[in-house]
Amino acid sequence: MSSTPRVSRRLLLAGAAGVAAATGLPRHATAAPATADGFASVPALGLSGTTGGAAGPTVTVTNATDLAHYAGRNTPYTILVGGRITFDDMVTVVADKSIIGVGTSGVIDGGGLQLGSTTRPGNNVIIRNLTFVNASDDSISVTNAAHHVWIDHNDLSNGYDGLLDVKRASDYVTISWNHFHDHSKTTLVGHSDTYTADRGHLRVTYHHNLFEGTAQRHPRVRFGDPxxxxxxxxxxxxLYGVASTEDAGVLVEYNYFENVAHPAYVGYDESGPGRLVERNNVYVNSGAPQTAGTVTEPRTYYAYSPDPAAAMPSLVRAGVGVGRI
Known part of the structure; x- marks a missing residue:
């Protein structure tokens, strides 16, 4: 096991600033934020927001044994992933951890990260700047009532099950600036139609993500509101863009749908209908969205300033994925 001095915030942010300068896009749109926004920023459940392992030391890991060791420690850590780590199954990540790829080299190949177990919660966790590929199960599973989770600037593809699932009463999650591609079941919110313990939880923000060549679940939501x-x-x-089922409340706004025959469903497969509000989206070579009911306004919880929907193809492509923080 090896350790390194704490990496300065200036170095972590330098890459994103360069992207903004090179593209001429507004700096706020592409520069990686220093702190979580959306639901991960909301004071709740005893936390003032999501800080990950900032209170603890920084270590660098290059193998699965060290990754599992530090991810499972009961104290805060910032864990830098240097190089490709290949393993099967899932590594459990417990509270107060930041897991961050170094440059563009941090790769999780074959396995995935599970936030928390039934006895050890995965609260206050940050996952950034990592490539996930070939997972034997989920690439990232936010589960077992994990709360305050920020998943930002990752690249996820070619998994077995879900690329990024949020379930089992997890809450206050932000999923931002990720590139999801070459996969079917992309990102699920809500464990199953019968897992009613998810009611009153599953508050999730998705913003500035690229869902490219993925078939479905962007996300598929049960119970969560909003x-x-x-x-x-x-x-x-x-297959489709977003699905709201089992009385979920989903707000879909300022997105760009391109070559998506079914941008939004209300109810899907055997799942009962949810509620879905759409506004200010752009539809190019795409069908009309299904809508129903009303949804709690996210501004009840946090402030945000959406970018124009028409800017999404260039803005999101310029900012998503690894090497941008």
């Missing part, structure tokens, strides 16, 4: 889906680019999604 789930806020804004400023994303949906591109070539074969």
């Amino acid at each position: 789930v806020h889906v804004y400023n994303n680019h949906f591109l070539n999604n074969e």
Whole structure:
């Protein structure tokens, strides 16, 4: 096991500032934020927001044994992933951790990260700047009532089950600036139609993500209210974009849907209908969204300033994925 001095915030943010300067896009739109926004920023459940492992030391890991060791420690850590780590199954991440890839080298190959167990919660966790590929189960599973989770600037593809699932009464989650591609079941919110313990939880923000060549679940939501889906680019999604089911409340706004025959469903497969409000989206070579009911306004919880939907193809492409923080 090896350790390194704490990495300065200036170095972590330098790459994103360069992207903004090179593209001429507004700095606020592409520069990686220093702190979580959306639901992960909301004071609740004894936390003032999401800080991950900032209170603890920084270590660098290059193998699965060290990754599992530090991710499972009962004290805060910032864990830097240097290089490709190949393993099977899931590594459990417990409270107060930041897991961050170094440059563009941090890769999780074959396995995934599970936030928390039934006895050890995965609260206050940050996952950034990592590539996830070939997962034997989920690439990232936010589960077992984990809360205050920020998943930002990752690249996720070619998994077995879900690329990023939020379930089992987890709450206050932000999923931002990620590139999801080459997969079917992309991101689920809510464990199952019969897991009614998810009611009153599952508050999730999705913003500035690229869903490219992914078939479905962007997200598929059960029970959560509100789930806020804004400023994303949906591109070539074969089955559908967003699905609101089992009385979920989903707000879909300022997104760009391109080559998506069914941008939004109310109810899907055997799941009963949810509620879905759409506004200020752009639809290019896409069908009309289904809508129903009303949804709790996210501004009840946090402030946000959406970018124009028409800017999403260039803005999101310029900012998503690894090497941008």
